[in-house]
Amino acid sequence: MADEKNQKASETNSKIKPFQTPKGVHDILPNDHEYYTFIKKVVRHRLRQAGFKRISTPIFEYTDVFARSIGDATDIVDKEMYTFKDKKGRSLTLKPEGTAGVVRAYIEHGMKQLPQPVELYYIEPHFRYDRPQKGRYRQFRQFGFEIIGELDAALDAQVIYIANKINEDLGIERLFDIQLNTIGSLEDRQKYMQALKDYYYGKERSLCEHCKDRLQKNPLRLLDCKNEDCMILVELAPRMTDYLSKDSLEYYQDVKEYLDELEIPYTENAKLVRGLDYYSNTVFEFWDAKNGAQNAIGGGGRYDGLVEKMGGQPTPAVGYAAGMERIIAHMKREKIRVPNKDTIHVFVAQLGKEAKKKCLKLIDEMREAGIRTVGALGKGSMKTQLGLADKFNAPYTLILGITEVREGTIIIRNMEKGSQEVVKFDQVIDEVINKIGEKNLDRYTPGELLY
Numbered sequence: 001m002a003d004e005k006n007q008k009a010s011e012t013n014s015k016i017k018p019f020q021t022p023k024g025v026h027d028i029l030p031n032d033h034e035y036y037t038f039i040k041k042v043v044r045h046r047l048r049q050a051g052f053k054r055i056s057t058p059i060f061e062y063t064d065v066f067a068r069s070i071g072d073a074t075d076i077v078d079k080e081m082y083t084f085k086d087k088k089g090r091s092l093t094l095k096p097e098g099t100a101g102v103v104r105a106y107i108e109h110g111m112k113q114l115p116q117p118v119e120l121y122y123i124e125p126h127f128r129y130d131r132p133q134k135g136r137y138r139q140f141r142q143f144g145f146e147i148i149g150e151l152d153a154a155l156d157a158q159v160i161y162i163a164n165k166i167n168e169d170l171g172i173e174r175l176f177d178i179q180l181n182t183i184g185s186l187e188d189r190q191k192y193m194q195a196l197k198d199y200y201y202g203k204e205r206s207l208c209e210h211c212k213d214r215l216q217k218n219p220l221r222l223l224d225c226k227n228e229d230c231m232i233l234v235e236l237a238p239r240m241t242d243y244l245s246k247d248s249l250e251y252y253q254d255v256k257e258y259l260d261e262l263e264i265p266y267t268e269n270a271k272l273v274r275g276l277d278y279y280s281n282t283v284f285e286f287w288d289a290k291n292g293a294q295n296a297i298g299g300g301g302r303y304d305g306l307v308e309k310m311g312g313q314p315t316p317a318v319g320y321a322a323g324m325e326r327i328i329a330h331m332k333r334e335k336i337r338v339p340n341k342d343t344i345h346v347f348v349a350q351l352g353k354e355a356k357k358k359c360l361k362l363i364d365e366m367r368e369a370g371i372r373t374v375g376a377l378g379k380g381s382m383k384t385q386l387g388l389a390d391k392f393n394a395p396y397t398l399i400l401g402i403t404e405v406r407e408g409t410i411i412i413r414n415m416e417k418g419s420q421e422v423v424k425f426d427q428v429i430d431e432v433i434n435k436i437g438e439k440n441l442d443r444y445t446p447g448e449l450l451y
C-alpha cells in the first residue's frame with residue numbers, strides 16, 4: 001500500500017515542470033558573484049577616494065518620477081518600463097535607471113542645503129522590458145555616480161576621468177573608445193530639432209517606423225537609428241555643431257581641453273545623443289572598440305535642467321552609469337581573473353560523537369583565528385569526508401577519530417602531498433597558522449570593516 005502511494009507521488013512529481021527564471025532575468029551564481037563583488041569594491045574605493053557618498057533609492061518609485069525625467073518620448077518610458085498599479089490604484093514603476101531616483105532624493109531630502117556639489121554614487125539593480133539578448137536583460141545591475149550642484153566643464157571631465165579609472169582598475173579600459181559630443185543648451189536643441197524637422201519634411205516615407213514616430217516626438221533620436229536607410233539620411237542632415245551657441249561651444253571646448261590635460265583619449269561623435277531626454281551639453285559613452293554602440297558599457301553626461309524639471313530649484317548636475325553584466329562579459333572574454341577570498345584553508349573531518357563535539361568547538365576557534373574552515377559535521381565515512389575535502393580544494397584536512405580523541409592529538413593531512421603528521425590537539429591552531437602563513441589569515445573585526 002505504502003509502495004503504491006510512493007509510486008503515485010513520484011509519478012505526480014515527474015509531471016511537475018521545474019520552475020525557471022522569467023525571461024530576461026538571471027540568477028547570480030557563486031562564480032559570478034566574485035565579479036560583482038570585485039566591481040563593487042573597485043567602484044567604492046575609487047568613489048570614496050574622490051569624496052562621493054553612497055545612496056540607495058527604492059526599487060520602485062511613482063511612475064511620474066521616471067516619465068517626467070527620462071521623457072515620454074524615449075524608448076525607456078514609451079515601452080520598456082515595468083509599471084503596475086498598487087492596491088490603491090497608484091501607478092508605480094520598477095526603476096529603469098538611477099539618476100531620476102537620485103535627483104528625486106536630492107530634492108526630497110533638501111540636499112540643496114548641504115555644501116555643493118553633492119557627490120553621490122549607487123550600485124543597484126534596474127529593470128527594463130527590453131528584448132532579451134546578449135548584454136541586454138530585463139534585470140541588470142548598474143553602478144553610477146552623480147555630481148549635483150555645480151556647473152563647470154572640469155567636473156564633466158572629472159566624471160569621465162573617474163569612469164575611465166574604474167575601467168582601468170577592472171583591466172578593461174583599453175577595450176573601449178570614449179565617444180564624446182555636446183547636445184548644447186535647451187534653446188540650442190530646440191533650434192536644432194526644428195532644423196531636423198524641416199530637413200526630414202517630405203522624406204518621411206524613407207524612414208523606418210520608429211523614426212517616423214521619433215520625428216514627431218523626439219527628432220534628436222533620429223541621429224542614432226541603426227536602420228540603413230535612416231543612416232543614409234542622417235549623413236546629409238543638419239549638424240548640431242551649426243546650431244550651438246557661443247557659450248555651448250566654449251563649454252564643449254573646455255571639456256575637451258580638460259580631458260586632454262588628463263590625457264584621456266576620446267572620439268568626437270556628432271551623432272551621439274543618448275537615449276534619455278534629460279541631458280544637456282556634454283554627453284559621452286564608453287563604446288566597445290570592436291562592436292561600437294551595440295555593446296556600450298556605460299554612458300553619461302550633463303543634465304542641468306533635470307532638478308528643476310522634477311520640482312527643485314535650478315541646479316546643474318553631471319553623472320555616469322555603467323552596466324555590470326556587460327563589464328563582466330568583457331572581463332570574462334579577456335580572461336581577467338578577479339581576486340577571490342572564497343577558497344578555504346582547512347577542512348575538518350571527524351569520526352564518532354566525542355570527536356564531533358570537540359570539532360564543533362575547534363572549528364569555531366579556527367574561524368575566530370582567521371582560518372577559513374569547513375567541517376564535515378554529517379554522518380559520512382572518513383572516505384566520503386576526504387572526498388569532500390578534495391572538492392573544497394582545501395590544502396589541509398584535520399582528522400579527528402576515536403584514537404586521537406583518547407590521546408589528545410589530531411592529524412594534519414597535507415592534501416596535495418598526501419602526507420600526514422600527528423600533533424597535540426591543543427596546539428593544532430598554531431600549527432595550522434604556521435603552515436598557511438600569518439599574512440593569509442582572514443581575520444574579521446566588524447568595527448574595522450570599511451564596507
Ligand code: AMP
Pocket residue numbers: 097128130135136137138139140142275296297298299300321322323324325326
Ligand atoms: P543607459 O542608462 O541606457 O545609458 O545604460 C547605461 C549602461 O547600462 C549601458 O551602457 C549598459 O551597460 C547598461 N544597460 C542598459 N540597459 C541594459 C540592459 N537591458 N541589460 C543590461 N545592461 C544594460
